Amino acid sequence: MTDRTLAEDAIPARIAIPVELRAVAIMLTLAAFGYVLFPDDLAFLTRLISIALLVLSLDLVTGYSGVATLGHSAIFGVSAYAVGNLCLAGQSDPLLLLVAGALAGALMGLASGALITRFKGLPQLVLSIAVGQLVAALANKLSGLTGGSDGLSGISPGRVFGIYAFDIYGRTGYVFSVAVLIVVFVVLLRIVRSPFGLLCRAIKDDSLRARMIGARVYPRLVLMYGVSGVVAGIGGSLAAINTGVVGLDSVSFERSAEALVMLVLGGAGSLWGALIGSIVFQVFEHYVSAANPFHWMTMVGALLIAVVLFAPKGLLPLAISLTGRVASALRSRA
Amino acid sequence: MTRPLLELRHVSKAFGGMKVNDDVSFSVAEGDRVALIGPNGAGKTTLINVISGDLQPSEGCILVGGVDMTTHSIPRRVDAGLIRTFQITRLFTSLTVAENVALAVMQKKGLTKRVFSSAIGRTDIRREWQRVLGVLDIAHLADRQVSQLAYGQQRLLDLAIGLALEPKVLLLDEPAAGVPSDESSRIIEAIDRLPAHIAVLMIEHDMDLVFRFARRVLVLANGRLIFQGNPAEVTSHQEVRRAYLGSYADACHTH
Numbered sequence: 001m002t003d004r005t006l007a008e009d010a011i012p013a014r015i016a017i018p019v020e021l022r023a024v025a026i027m028l029t030l031a032a033f034g035y036v037l038f039p040d041d042l043a044f045l046t047r048l049i050s051i052a053l054l055v056l057s058l059d060l061v062t063g064y065s066g067v068a069t070l071g072h073s074a075i076f077g078v079s080a081y082a083v084g085n086l087c088l089a090g091q092s093d094p095l096l097l098l099v100a101g102a103l104a105g106a107l108m109g110l111a112s113g114a115l116i117t118r119f120k121g122l123p124q125l126v127l128s129i130a131v132g133q134l135v136a137a138l139a140n141k142l143s144g145l146t147g148g149s150d151g152l153s154g155i156s157p158g159r160v161f162g163i164y165a166f167d168i169y170g171r172t173g174y175v176f177s178v179a180v181l182i183v184v185f186v187v188l189l190r191i192v193r194s195p196f197g198l199l200c201r202a203i204k205d206d207s208l209r210a211r212m213i214g215a216r217v218y219p220r221l222v223l224m225y226g227v228s229g230v231v232a233g234i235g236g237s238l239a240a241i242n243t244g245v246v247g248l249d250s251v252s253f254e255r256s257a258e259a260l261v262m263l264v265l266g267g268a269g270s271l272w273g274a275l276i277g278s279i280v281f282q283v284f285e286h287y288v289s290a291a292n293p294f295h296w297m298t299m300v301g302a303l304l305i306a307v308v309l310f311a312p313k314g315l316l317p318l319a320i321s322l323t324g325r326v327a328s329a330l331r332s333r334a
Numbered sequence: 335m336t337r338p339l340l341e342l343r344h345v346s347k348a349f350g351g352m353k354v355n356d357d358v359s360f361s362v363a364e365g366d367r368v369a370l371i372g373p374n375g376a377g378k379t380t381l382i383n384v385i386s387g388d389l390q391p392s393e394g395c396i397l398v399g400g401v402d403m404t405t406h407s408i409p410r411r412v413d414a415g416l417i418r419t420f421q422i423t424r425l426f427t428s429l430t431v432a433e434n435v436a437l438a439v440m441q442k443k444g445l446t447k448r449v450f451s452s453a454i455g456r457t458d459i460r461r462e463w464q465r466v467l468g469v470l471d472i473a474h475l476a477d478r479q480v481s482q483l484a485y486g487q488q489r490l491l492d493l494a495i496g497l498a499l500e501p502k503v504l505l506l507d508e509p510a511a512g513v514p515s516d517e518s519s520r521i522i523e524a525i526d527r528l529p530a531h532i533a534v535l536m537i538e539h540d541m542d543l544v545f546r547f548a549r550r551v552l553v554l555a556n557g558r559l560i561f562q563g564n565p566a567e568v569t570s571h572q573e574v575r576r577a578y579l580g581s582y583a584d585a586c587h588t589h
Contacts, residue, residue, distance in 0.1 A: 194451050195446045198440075198454060199446040209425070212386065269428070
């Protein structure tokens, strides 16, 4: 079956439990597992969540809408810097910072989307890299706003709802991040199943055909870029809030490229694919880099080659087809 | 004669120095069934591309419902009721059959701007795409992925998307080409059953289908319209015989 079977069947016919509810249950379970597996390293998990948001954001434009980009971290980073500056200026309420980061992301997404989606194919890809490099260069130059190569530090957010302070163990940060991720994920589930989401998938399949049914392709893609910007912006905000620092790495080309790798690893064009890809990649990286600090990049490379060879559509479609085969084998035996 | 829904006035299209369409003028009215025929390379598909807005004409103008739409974008022409299908089917391959048609229905109703709606599950939307699929006898395929369809079924789906957009003028580019004969008969039946008020302009090579379908025939050769008239006249017209029908009308005397 398709890679959308898990949660995104667009024509609900026999759905008993809403997909949103299932998603919340699955993600709470994953979050609990994370807490049990990495009790002393919640900072790793919160970082994982902010990157997962970047990958989800990338999925909206690349996986769902077919826009090739290698500059997505620009949106993530700009929001992180915006939140960092706001916090240093005295606005320390985490929810307010999150909203500000989402707004910065939306603006950045709309602006870069308006430019990038005008083009197609390789020119589009090159332009996305150019936007990313431009932002990275600015981040380096405008050291008054970004701290340059030293980065922005000393960001100390206030209490969540005025009650829960961010503690050194990262518990508040973890719960806060999980909650934000779940809310974003559920909203996105809804958006990708909306008429607008369906149209974006159609545009990805064949943009001329989409225009021939009367769709205004360009404004829709820019809008999707705006939505994607909000999600990347929230990811960047979480990174700034949880780590207290924003460095040049948050706008780097490597971050954009890594996000794309995670997306392809999990399965582009599916929110679950994006989530699974970012979890598997980062957990693998976490363990392997600790076990072998010198050759871990080689192993990550080997993992990617294996996935591209044996599961070119990503891990999620592979998992679904495997479970499907096992299930039908069991049925035929019974 | 009812008012023309689609009118071409002196339309030419050149690529570099080569004129692919040369001073083409004709009109199509409500309820018309017009076949556009001509040898390979006569410029038929280019003409359809110019009419639908995929290409800009080098000269001349195109009117839809009396409004000059020569410079209008593809979506604005679609809004005006000018709908086309493709010679080589173009479908949304990652969507199901139902989603392909539902998307067209929602686009027609102006719902595809909605970012946060579950309109696709709405009863009126479902009824509409089920009705269109039913008209073309492919309702049983609703949940299939496009990639699982036979080619003939894909062509019917292409037509279904067109119908869901409630066309006033429907441009069909060789709707039965490349389809096995048992499936092509279903396509032909579907074309027979198109709502009577729609104006249909069809490119077709199969002359049996042309004679069955058309009440008027346009013949394009080397980019020029060399004949328009009723199907009975077309086979006896000397220039048409020479340019195109030779192989069909008297297979023995081709040069």
